[in-house]
Every structure is written in structure tokens, then in C-alpha cells.
Amino acid sequence: MNILFICTANICRSFMAEYIFKKMYSERGLSNISVMSASLIDMKGAPADPKAVEILKENGINSYFDHKSKLLTEDMIDEADMILVMTNQHKDKIVENFPDVKDKTFLLKPFSISYSECYDDDFYDIKDPYKLSSHHYRFCFTEIYVSVEGLIKSI
Numbered sequence: 001m002n003i004l005f006i007c008t009a010n011i012c013r014s015f016m017a018e019y020i021f022k023k024m025y026s027e028r029g030l031s032n033i034s035v036m037s038a039s040l041i042d043m044k045g046a047p048a049d050p051k052a053v054e055i056l057k058e059n060g061i062n063s064y065f066d067h068k069s070k071l072l073t074e075d076m077i078d079e080a081d082m083i084l085v086m087t088n089q090h091k092d093k094i095v096e097n098f099p100d101v102k103d104k105t106f107l108l109k110p111f112s113i114s115y116s117e118c119y120d121d122d123f124y125d126i127k128d129p130y131k132l133s134s135h136h137y138r139f140c141f142t143e144i145y146v147s148v149e150g151l152i153k154s155i
Contacts, residue, residue, distance in 0.1 A: 010039035043069035111150035
């Protein structure tokens with residue numbers, strides 16, 4: 001199985017999701033899942049956001065030193081069995097550009113909670129902490145962490 005996390009720039013949210021997933025997955029001794037992350041905008045290989053790196057370090061995740069933002073490609077889309085995005089806007093953009101992947105593109109946050117009806121689409125968005133306070137990064141990390149935990153349980 002190939003999992004692809006996507007966000008706007010691949011320097012905060014999808015980057016953190018990828019490395020959180022890798023750590024949880026290896027701690028559980030699981031195998032047969034490949035995971036990567038990508039961006040919707042071309043960041044030309046920008047490194048991970050320093051605040052995101054700091055939050056990962058604080059939580060014992062240290063295998064990110066060589067991360068560079070990767071622009072989403074059609075090959076990545078084709079290879080992915082599951083595409084996980086951070087916001088409804090990301091999902092809409094992907095489905096608009098790649099209509100055939102609608103059935104394998106999901107918001108990440110709903111994996112963090114048991115199914116319930118929510119009529120506010122923004123509720124399921126994991127907001128971008130970029131250039132905000134450390135509190136916003138920690139909140140974002142927590143949302144991603146519990147969502148990835150739920151994702152792993154569901155696979």
C-alpha cells in the first residue's frame with residue numbers, strides 16, 4: 001500500500017504527517033506500507049519549516065533531516081493507493097486536477113474521531129500553522145498525531 005500526504009507547501013503539515021506516520025508505523029512493527037508527502041505549490045525543494053522540525057524533535061521524531069519539499073506529480077497520484085489531505089480546499093484542488101482519484105482522496109482529520117455528522121466543512125480542516133506561534137504548531141501537530149493514530153488503526 002502506498003500512502004501520500006498532501007498540503008500546500010510540504011514544509012509543515014504533510015511533512016509532519018509523513019514522519020509521524022513513519023514513526024508510529026515502525027514502532028508497531030508493521031510493514032508493507034510506503035509513505036511520502038508532497039505539495040500543491042512548487043517550493044523548489046525548500047527545507048522543512050524550523051518550527052515544525054522543533055515540534056517533531058520535542059516528540060521524539062528525529063528522522064527528518066534531509067526533508068525537502070516535493071511538488072505533487074501525476075506519477076505520485078497514480079502510485080498512491082490512498083491520498084490524505086489537510087483541508088477541503090486541498091481535496092477540491094486534487095479532484096479538480098485528477099478527477100479519477102476522487103475515491104482514494106480523503107481528509108486526514110476525520111480519522112481522528114469516530115464518525116459523526118458535522119455540517120461545518122472547516123471542522124475537518126487541519127489549519128496551516130506557518131508563521132504563527134509555537135502554540136499553533138503544537139495544536140497542528142496534535143491534530144495530525146491523533147489523526148494518523150486513527151488512520152493506522154483503520155488500515
